[in-house]
Each structure stands twice: as C-alpha cells, then as structure tokens.
Amino acid sequence: METIKIIIAGPRGRMGSEAVKLVENTEHFELIAAVDYKHDGMMLSDLPGFQSIIHSVPVFSDIEKCLQYVKADVLIDLTTPEVGMYHAKTALEYNVRPVVGTTGFTKEDLEELERICNEKELGCIIAPNFAIGAILMMKFSQMAAKYFNDVEIIELHHDQKLDAPSGTAVKTAEMISAVRERKKQGHPNEKETIDGARGALYDGMHIHSVRLPGLIAHQQVLFGADGQTLTIRHDSYHRGSFMSGIKIAVETVVKNNRFVYGLENILD
Ligand SMILES: NC(=O)C1=CN([C@@H]2O[C@H](COP(=O)(O)OP(=O)(O)OC[C@H]3O[C@@H](n4cnc5c(N)ncnc54)[C@H](O)[C@@H]3O)[C@@H](O)[C@H]2O)C=CC1
Numbered sequence: 001m002e003t004i005k006i007i008i009a010g011p012r013g014r015m016g017s018e019a020v021k022l023v024e025n026t027e028h029f030e031l032i033a034a035v036d037y038k039h040d041g042m043m044l045s046d047l048p049g050f051q052s053i054i055h056s057v058p059v060f061s062d063i064e065k066c067l068q069y070v071k072a073d074v075l076i077d078l079t080t081p082e083v084g085m086y087h088a089k090t091a092l093e094y095n096v097r098p099v100v101g102t103t104g105f106t107k108e109d110l111e112e113l114e115r116i117c118n119e120k121e122l123g124c125i126i127a128p129n130f131a132i133g134a135i136l137m138m139k140f141s142q143m144a145a146k147y148f149n150d151v152e153i154i155e156l157h158h159d160q161k162l163d164a165p166s167g168t169a170v171k172t173a174e175m176i177s178a179v180r181e182r183k184k185q186g187h188p189n190e191k192e193t194i195d196g197a198r199g200a201l202y203d204g205m206h207i208h209s210v211r212l213p214g215l216i217a218h219q220q221v222l223f224g225a226d227g228q229t230l231t232i233r234h235d236s237y238h239r240g241s242f243m244s245g246i247k248i249a250v251e252t253v254v255k256n257n258r259f260v261y262g263l264e265n266i267l268d
Pocket residue numbers: 009010011012013014015016035036037061078079080081083100101102103104127128129130131163167242
C-alpha cells in the first residue's frame with residue numbers, strides 16, 4: 001500500500017492528539033506536519049505530550065504556509081467549525097483532500113465544500129461521527145423511522161463541547177427526515193413554561209442536548225408508538241472509538257474524487 005502523507009490540524013486537542021497516535025501507529029500513514037494556532041516554527045516533539053513521538057514534524061500556525069511547505073495527500077481537521085471550514089477550503093485549493101471530523105458546519109458550508117470538490121474533482125470527507133457504532137445507530141434509526149414517525153433525539157456530551165446540537169444529532173435528524181412521514185410531534189397546543197423545555201426543533205422532531213463532565217459522546221434515539229417505545233443508543237467511552245473511522249476515511253478519500261458527508265456513505 002502506498003504511503004499516505006498527512007497533515008493534522010488541532011494536534012493538541014482531545015481528538016487531534018488521538019489522531020497523531022493513529023497516524024504514528026499506522027504503517028502506510030506518514031505524519032508530515034501539524035497545524036496549530038500556537039507554536040509556529042516548532043517541532044511537534046517539542047510540545048508537551050509529544051516528546052515520545054517517533055517521527056517529529058514541523059508545526060505551522062498558518063495552513064497556507066504549511067501547504068506551501070509540505071506536499072501532503074490528506075489534511076485531517078479536528079478543530080472548530082470556522083477554522084475547519086477555512087482549512088478544508090484552503091486544502092482543496094492546494095489539491096489536498098480534507099478528512100474533517102470537526103462539527104458545527106452549516107448547510108451552506110457543506111454546499112460550498114461540495115461545489116469546490118465538484119469543480120476540482122477532488123475527494124473530501126466530512127464525518128460528524130467516526131465511530132462505527134454511531135454510524136450503525138444512525139442507520140438503525142433511519143430504518144426504524146420508516147415504521148415509527150414519532151421520535152426524539154437525546155445527545156449527551158462532555159461539558160467542553162462547543163456546538164449544540166452535536167453534529168451526530170443533526171446528521172441523525174437529517175437521515176430520519178429523509179424517510180419519516182412528515183409530522184409535527186407532541187400536542188398541537190403544547191406550550192413551554194420554561195424556554196427550551198422541548199429542546200431544538202428539526203423538521204418536527206425534538207433534539208435535546210445534555211452537557212456534563214464525565215461524559216464523552218453518547219446519543220439515544222427514542223421512538224414511540226401506541227403501547228411501545230424503541231430506544232437505539234450508542235456510547236463512546238473514549239476517543240479511541242473514533243480512530244478506526246478516521247483510518248477508513250483517510251484510506252478512502254485518497255481514492256475518491258467526490259464530496260462525502262457522513263461515513264455511512266463510504267462503509268460497505
Ligand atoms: N467526527 C467525530 O467523530 C468527532 C468529532 N469531534 C469534533 O472535533 C472537533 C474537535 O473536538 P475536540 O478534540 O474535543 O476539541 P478540542 O478543543 O480538544 O480540540 C480542538 C483543537 O483545535 C485547535 N485549534 C483551534 N484553533 C485552531 C487553529 N486556528 N489552527 C489549528 N488548530 C486550532 C485547538 O488548539 C485545540 O487543540 C469538534 O468540532 C468536535 O465536535 C469530536 C469527537 C469526535
């Protein structure tokens with residue numbers, strides 16, 4: 001297998017630091033640079049937590065400078081939505097394929113990236129969740145939604161998460177919405193006595209976001225019908241759960257010339 005040359009943006013983050021380990025430990029992956037808003041000009045092995053990495057690489061604060069300096073195949077972005085969007089667009093400009101785990105992109109952001117990918121005929125994968133179990137949870141929920149059109153999504157995350165609802169909850173709602181018979185749920189006259197009590201509303205479905213220390217990433221999708229409920233739940237207990245999905249995405253994006261939103265679209 002040919003070596004895939006990779007840049008990681010956000011290497012010091014909770015996800016980015018796991019991704020550095022993944023790349024280091026995968027024979028046909030090679031980390032060639034890191035993008036961090038701090039530490040420009042340093043080597044990754046000079047930063048706390050990275051002293052033991054085998055192959056040290058330069059750190060850049062500016063993605064464009066990084067892309068001019070190194071010849072990469074893939075950019076893995078695990079940062080914040082605004083930064084991730086800028087990184088993905090800049091990578092595509094330099095013919096580098098983005099694998100983006102960052103969540104919080106708008107519909108317009110996704111449309112813009114798709115348009116650039118089509119123009120450039122370059123692959124790009126945006127994956128709101130890299131955990132295979134979470135992908136199955138979304139697919140099972142989509143299957144269930146054909147038979148149950150009353151559904152509520154509860155996502156639960158650590159309290160350092162910036163975006164709400166989670167990217168996974170939004171993707172789940174979109175997938176359900178594609179097959180679910182249109183319905184505005186709950187009593188037609190229901191009224192919130194405290195704002196937000198019924199959660200966010202997506203196409204008639206409610207999404208509830210829980211943030212607590214101790215949690216990592218969890219979601220349950222609850223379906224209800226006469227005399228029965230069905231609960232589909234996924235739990236990520238540590239961030240290693242996302243790494244096999246990142247590996248698949250990197251291996252796939254180098255062979256792809258299209259825009260992909262959601263890992264379910266590349267898994268057999
Ligand atoms: N797709 C998936 O399976 C998963 C996605 N995520 C998403 O990944 C993103 C990162 O999550 P965490 O690692 O938990 O967050 P984090 O806050 O631990 O890490 C974000 C990192 O981005 C870096 N950063 C910020 N601005 C930057 C810039 N201009 N250039 C380079 N780096 C910059 C920060 O220094 C920080 O280290 C979030 O959007 C989160 O929702 C998180 C877990 C799984």
